[in-house]
Amino acid sequence: MSAVTLEQLRAAFPQASVGAAGGFGPVVTLGAATELPAALAAFKALKPLPLDVCEDYTALDAGEVFILVLHLVSGTDVRARVTLKAPVPKAAPAAPSLVAQFGIADWYEREIFDMFGIRFHGHPDLRRILLPEDWTGYPLRKDYTDDKLLKRPGA
Amino acid sequence: MAVVEAMAGLTEKFPGGGLLLTTAEFFLNWGRKNSLWPLTFGLSCCAFEMFSTGAPRYDWARLGNEVLRATPRQADMMVVAGTVCWKMAPRIQRLYEQMAEPRYVIAMGACATSGGPFYYDSYGTVRGVDQLIPVDIYLPGCPPKPEGLLNAILELEKKIAEDRLPGRRPVKGPAA
Ligand code: SF4
Numbered sequence: 001m002s003a004v005t006l007e008q009l010r011a012a013f014p015q016a017s018v019g020a021a022g023g024f025g026p027v028v029t030l031g032a033a034t035e036l037p038a039a040l041a042a043f044k045a046l047k048p049l050p051l052d053v054c055e056d057y058t059a060l061d062a063g064e065v066f067i068l069v070l071h072l073v074s075g076t077d078v079r080a081r082v083t084l085k086a087p088v089p090k091a092a093p094a095a096p097s098l099v100a101q102f103g104i105a106d107w108y109e110r111e112i113f114d115m116f117g118i119r120f121h122g123h124p125d126l127r128r129i130l131l132p133e134d135w136t137g138y139p140l141r142k143d144y145t146d147d148k149l150l151k152r153p154g155a
Numbered sequence: 156m157a158v159v160e161a162m163a164g165l166t167e168k169f170p171g172g173g174l175l176l177t178t179a180e181f182f183l184n185w186g187r188k189n190s191l192w193p194l195t196f197g198l199s200c201c202a203f204e205m206f207s208t209g210a211p212r213y214d215w216a217r218l219g220n221e222v223l224r225a226t227p228r229q230a231d232m233m234v235v236a237g238t239v240c241w242k243m244a245p246r247i248q249r250l251y252e253q254m255a256e257p258r259y260v261i262a263m264g265a266c267a268t269s270g271g272p273f274y275y276d277s278y279g280t281v282r283g284v285d286q287l288i289p290v291d292i293y294l295p296g297c298p299p300k301p302e303g304l305l306n307a308i309l310e311l312e313k314k315i316a317e318d319r320l321p322g323r324r325p326v327k328g329p330a331a
Contacts, residue, residue, distance in 0.1 A: 132241065148278070149278050150282075
């Protein structure tokens with residue numbers, strides 16, 4: 001078997017709830033974003049296929065909360081993959097930075113900060129990456145609006 | 156001789172050759188429209204149609220668009236091919252201002268003419284490059300085919316042929 005089994009995931013990080021395969025492998029949902037570093041450490045040490053490549057890292061606005069979404073794959077066999085989700089409260093949008101574990105998380109976290117305003121504690125250089133430096137607001141939040149944006153009529 | 160034939164009716168030949176008479180305005184316009192040097196300005200998907208227009212199958216060098224310049228100081232025509240975003244806006248104005256006069260702009264594609272597919276619900280798109288700089292030719296399409304761009308260049312050539320001396324045009328200020 002080249003895919004990761006749900007049992008392996010449950011054994012590696014019992015605090016998380018593990019759901020059946022979605023679009024990108026099994027979906028592992030954490031209780032809070034603060035568990036992310038511990039969960040990543042556990043999945044990186046998974047045997048026989050360690051989930052040691054961070055393929056994507058983004059966020060979405062789920063109304064009540066923001067949800068951080070990570071795609072992990074194994075560098076040994078790319079068929080072993082997992083989607084990791086962790087909620088971030090809207091009142092205090094912050095999460096621990098994953099740069100120490102995945103160097104590639106650096107720019108992903110800057111993009112998430114740019115678009116959603118989620119702060120990453122421990123990030124070496126948390127600045128806007130895509131929008132102009134003097135931009136105000138976080139455009140991928142559902143409640144974002146500015147004076148240039150035109151709403152589609154009737155939508 | 157090709158020059159004289161191309162300008163039939165506007166030139167006079169002296170018996171025995173050696174001299175050519177025409178108006179300065181016509182002569183300058185004729186030179187300008189047949190040697191437009193474009194500034195590379197591919198911004199997104201439309202840029203690929205522009206590259207294709209420059210490549211051998213369509214070959215816009217036939218129209219005198221011989222060399223794509225990477226610096227505005229050596230260019231007099233800008234094909235804005237793609238989506239202009241607000242972060243790009245000050246750069247596009249700066250580059251336009253650095254181009255040699257007289258300078259011409261073709262807005263290629265729905266995005267550059269109006270914002271196109273990103274007209275509504277987009278925080279980053281400028282709704283048409285004409286909010287930033289004057290545009291001479293609007294070319295609709297998403298993306299326009301290379302034939303469309305060739306036609307836009309021919310239309311621009313017609314427009315240049317009617318230019319008056321000295322042909323200066325003002326730079327529009329940034330959109331509020
Ligand atoms: S007009 Fe269409 S093809 Fe051209 S840049 Fe815009 S989206 Fe892309």
